[in-house]
Amino acid sequence: GMRKDGSTFPMELSVGEMHPGTGRFFTGFCRDLTERYRAEARIQEQQQELLHMARFTALGEMASTLAHEINQPLTAITNYLKGSRRLLEKSTEENAPVLRDAVEKAAEQALRAGDVIRHLRDFVARGESERQVERLPAIIEEASSLALVGAREIDVRVSYKLDPAAELVLTDRIQIQQVLLNLMRNAIEAMQGVPRRELQITTVARDDGMAEVSVIDTGTGLGPDVSAQLFQPFVTTKKQGMGVGLSICRTIVESHGGHIWAEPMPAGGTAFRFTLRIVQKEEVANGR
Numbered sequence: 001g002m003r004k005d006g007s008t009f010p011m012e013l014s015v016g017e018m019h020p021g022t023g024r025f026f027t028g029f030c031r032d033l034t035e036r037y038r039a040e041a042r043i044q045e046q047q048q049e050l051l052h053m054a055r056f057t058a059l060g061e062m063a064s065t066l067a068h069e070i071n072q073p074l075t076a077i078t079n080y081l082k083g084s085r086r087l088l089e090k091s092t093e094e095n096a097p098v099l100r101d102a103v104e105k106a107a108e109q110a111l112r113a114g115d116v117i118r119h120l121r122d123f124v125a126r127g128e129s130e131r132q133v134e135r136l137p138a139i140i141e142e143a144s145s146l147a148l149v150g151a152r153e154i155d156v157r158v159s160y161k162l163d164p165a166a167e168l169v170l171t172d173r174i175q176i177q178q179v180l181l182n183l184m185r186n187a188i189e190a191m192q193g194v195p196r197r198e199l200q201i202t203t204v205a206r207d208d209g210m211a212e213v214s215v216i217d218t219g220t221g222l223g224p225d226v227s228a229q230l231f232q233p234f235v236t237t238k239k240q241g242m243g244v245g246l247s248i249c250r251t252i253v254e255s256h257g258g259h260i261w262a263e264p265m266p267a268g269g270t271a272f273r274f275t276l277r278i279v280q281k282e283e284v285a286n287g288r
Helices: 034-090 096-126 136-147 173-190 245-255 281-285
Strands: 011-018 025-032 132-135 157-161 168-171 198-205 210-216 260-264 270-277
Touching: 034 096, 132 136, 132 173, 136 168, 136 173, 136 198, 136 210, 168 173, 168 270, 173 198, 173 210, 173 245, 173 270, 245 260, 245 270
Parallel strands: 157 198
Antiparallel strands: 011 025, 132 168, 198 210, 210 270, 260 270
16 A cells, blocks of 8 residues: 555455445545564564574583593693693703793693683573773784784784773773784684785774774675674575674673674775773772
């Protein structure tokens, strides 16, 4: 049907016939189906969301089991590396200091992997996180050191623009490192097929007391159909991706009271942004 303003709407038309004795008459009954269609669409959306959540819950249970299984070999790896380091300390070989340094760094990363798994397991199981006042530049630096391994070899130029007013934030350091790590790796992958490869990480203090963190790339960008559901579970632009990385990022950021979103850049590429609560230095001094 068509309204007076020219807009159309779904309708149901029923036609009745009457014979009052003076002729033959037809009566039409129009029923606006707009609300009915909207209700059906809402039900379908809710069913899809429930399906996503069921799959996400199953994934969480699987992740908890995997975390337990992975922690055991990680502990063994760490112990072997510590033993190797002690042996290298007694070695008189010329390359021993270099090897000792490499082994020590490998042990640190094995311990860090264990921390990541433990935090993620606790977060999935109980929604818990260990939040405290952290330096945002330090979190970015640590995440970058892992995410940017090999970036120089594929000619990715990295720049930082960090606002001093957004230095201290209330956060779980490990979880936010995982968010940054995921966003940076996605950005690097998005730029593999383009000639200009520039990655920019910025922070800015907003008027609402939040720090806005941005990971900006010069990649191929995102289509509007993808952007609308990018942070939903099991939605991915990667051929071999599971589509849970950005969904976990959203869950982590929102559990911190923040917000995460993506937007296209005027010159091409995509900016992924998220917010965290800023802690003023006066609050730290007063022990709040």
